[in-house]
Amino acid sequence: MKVAVIGGGINGVMTAWAFARHGDSVDLYEKGHLMSATSRASTKMLHGGLRYLEHGHLALVREALQERSWWIRQAPHLVRPLELLIPIYRNGERAKWLVGAGIRLYDLLATGSGFPRSRWYAAADVAESFPGLQRNHLLGAYGYWDAQMDDYQLGLWAAEKARESGARLHEQSPVLRLDPTTGEVSTAGAGACYDRIINVAGPWAEELLIRSGVTSAYRLDLIRGSHIVVSGRLEQGCVLQVPGEKRILFVLPHGEETLLGTTEVRQESTEKCAPSDDEIEYLVGNYNRCFREKIACSDIIGSFAGIRPIVASKTDFSAASREAVIERHDKLINVFGGKWTTSRALAEAVITKSQH
Structure with a gap:
């Protein structure tokens, strides 16, 4: 399967790595430099989110607590x-x-x-x-x-693992538009068609949809x-x-x-x-x-x-959450939200969604 991943933050990098490990042909497009925005401006913690317990997000906390152990096993030189x-x-x-x-x-x-x-x-x-x-x-x-953790270096470590698995990571390659029906991704240089487009552009995910004329059930x-x-x-x-x-x-x-x-x-x-x-x-x-x-x-x-x-849901603005939402439109999969700690688990969930 030919996959385009849009966004070079930690969720995009981990998604590209996951698809590459599964044997897919992967192109990641990042408008600037990898790990240069939100993913580099974290509190430098891989954690479950103790405060989320007050809101009853037990599943999110448990997943994150288990995922932090994966990170420390894989990159003990960057996590302690x-x-x-x-x-x-x-x-x-x-x-x-x-x-x-x-x-x-x-x-x-x-x-x-x-x-x-x-x-x-x-x-x-x-x-x-x-x-x-x-x-x-x-x-x-x-x-x-x-x-x-060292969020920047850990993200670059993951990016190198994605490259080693066969993913092609394109920096300074902003995506101008996408088409959920044809699978076309348009950049300043050219356009290419994919079997799946993964919009995991973080804070910029909704802007890309608006530019592309694509509606969503969610807002950010x-x-x-x-x-x-x-x-x-x-x-x-x-x-x-x-x-x-x-x-x-x-x-x-x-x-x-x-x-x-x-x-x-x-x-x-x-x-x-x-x-x-x-x-x-x-x-x-x-x-x-x-x-x-x-x-x-x-x-x-x-x-x-x-x-x-x-x-946040467009029908219930009070329903805001740190939990990620994965939304499918034909060949397009939108990924909204997500946490640094659970980026690997989120990538696997995206792969599952892409197979249905």
Whole structure:
């Protein structure tokens, strides 16, 4: 079968690799450079998504927890287990028992993944691990495990595996239009016909359909996630609960520096994705609320932002989810949403959809 994959982020790369492994002829088209946009602007975590448990997405969390083990087995030079602490304060956003219940469920869903189980740390132990953490009203912390990655290098590693399997990866080759009936993919240079077209262009997937005159049952909400980098090295990660919100923020080791993120702000278009002043102040403020040694905007040595495409039904705009949706139109398969961690499993699901 002749397959065109549109999009050179992690979901596109993994989809191209999967089809190539199955013996198909694969061309991947990327409008810029591989792994140069959303997939490079992640929080650098391969994780199940502890917060998704509050929304009942048990299947998504379990799949992701199992998939992170695949990544660490395949590329241990680019992925490592990382313990994260969730400090629990008296009168905090979530009660100790509630966080503990979520952590135990996370452990249960991770059964067989090979990761250590979570544990409770007394306040004195937390102060030793994170001496800069605010200690007033600190009850202790839950420690749990996920995996940290170099998202850019890991994506390029996967791209090389796709090439080795026979996929042809075309960079700086934007797709102008596609035709679900004929299977034609039009680029600036020429056009070619395929048995299957996989539209996995991330935030740009809906724009391509509009240009091609193709209707879909779904739309994308574009959500910007911003991060900042400050000096100072951490040995383990920390998860901060944000007062008055259900969100959490990560404070993570990032080489010899520290990474803070992420925000969730609606992005009106795919253009000019960068952290806003408000987002930077939000990250700095929440860090300063939990750490004794304060930082200022002038201490920031780097920042970046990425767009996450969140799937919403056109008939129910409130039904947004991090779970991916796969939609078939003749020879065209649209892939909306998806997570870095589950990109391999998503690629296999696309292959299954293409065979029916």
